[in-house]
Amino acid sequence: MSVDVDVTAEHIARQIASTIDPVFAMIDGWRDVLERELAGPYAGALTGEGEPTAEKLDPVVAALASGELEREGSLITGAGFVAAPGFLADAPWHLAWWLSGSNTFGPGSGLRRLTTVDDPDSEQFRDYTTLEWWRVPARTGTRHLTGPYVDYLCTDDYTVTITTPVRVGGDEMVGLVGTDLYVARLEQVLLPVIRESGHPCTLVNASGRIVASTDARRPTGALLRIEGLAEALTPLRDAASVTDAAWLPGGEAVVPCGDTSLALVLEA
Known part of the structure; x- marks a missing residue:
């Protein structure tokens, strides 16, 4: 789903x-x-x-x-x-x-x-x-x-x-x-905001490296390995201005965070 x-x-x-x-x-x-x-x-x-x-x-x-x-x-x-x-x-x-x-x-x-x-x-x-x-x-x-x-x-x-x-x-x-x-310090500020999603949610950089996550099994600094994520993040690595969400084969949504080169990954 x-x-x-x-x-x-x-x-x-x-x-x-x-x-x-x-x-x-x-x-x-x-x-x-x-x-x-x-x-x-x-x-x-x-x-x-x-x-x-x-x-x-x-x-x-x-x-x-x-x-x-x-x-x-x-x-x-x-x-x-x-x-x-x-x-x-x-x-x-x-x-x-x-x-x-x-x-x-x-x-x-x-x-x-x-x-x-x-x-x-x-x-x-x-x-x-x-x-x-x-x-x-x-x-x-x-x-x-x-x-x-x-x-x-x-x-x-x-x-x-x-x-x-x-x-x-x-x-x-x-x-x-x-x-x-x-x-x-970023986690202290951002995690309360991320939890408002109501879904398991992870904030990643343009390379898929984890900045903060509501899932304790996803440690800071590790790569988030989800099928299709690397391709979905390519525009962020290219410094492109991306505003639209993308969907991965497993149903996860990738939502860009303005021009920060960070993205939210929301899981079902």
């Missing part, structure tokens, strides 16, 4: 989108500020008479991210800017990333800078351009939601990372702005 996608299911999808959309808008605003500061008549704010430097850029990024990281009830646990290799004259590899007080990763507490290894010759160095949250936006030129995944770089816990390209001089990507969200 197939699941009827009624007004309630569509309402839930809209509620999920409305939870994530403010984070998207915030990141887009940060991108716009950095692009203005790095281009045209604004460039002097960061570059002076020379090339862009981490010394000048980092305080701007900190000012953008710190307010939201310190805001009570914020969904985000980390945020900042990641530079394209070689873009900054004084830091060929550079992460300007800050952690909130709710982020328990690494030493210290409260708002603090993430400690990174930026020397490619170090055994602890990690090439961030190989990671999904960099690779996909660099290829598509658009915002990307990565995860859930265990983030051993910034949170050491199940995390969703949202990143979007920063460009100057036309199409040149000079880095990314983005933020981390603990999946456990």
Whole structure:
């Protein structure tokens, strides 16, 4: 028996989108500020008479991210800017990333800078351009939601990372702005909404990886393996704007959650 996608299911999808959309808008605003500061008549704010430097850029990024990281009830646990290799004259590899007080990763507490290894010759160095949250936006030129995944770089816990390209001089990507969200925090906010469906219901990303589920047998981070699901999610992976529900061979309904690249899977 197939699941009827009624007004309630569509309402839930809209509620999920409305939870994530403010984070998207915030990141887009940060991108716009950095692009203005790095281009045209604004460039002097960061570059002076020379090339862009981490010394000048980092305080701007900190000012953008710190307010939201310190805001009570914020969904985000980390945020900042990641530079394209070689873009900054004084830091060929550079992460300007800050952690909130709710982020328990690494030493210290409260708002603090993430400690990174930026020397490619170090055994602890990690090439961030190989990671999904960099690779996909660099290829598509658009915002990307990565995860859930265990983030051993910034949170050491199940995390969703949202990143979007920063460009100057036309199409040149000079880095990314983005933020981390603990999946456990997202579950607290989204599960009560998802339960309103009245059906077994699972929220997945565009790859079918589970963000939250009303079924305890479907753990966060695992792939939801249902016949036809991968094909139904293809438009989300292609960054297409999808609004209509799809039905799987087993009768399950797949309902897109706005342009978040997330979808609800409702089972009979």
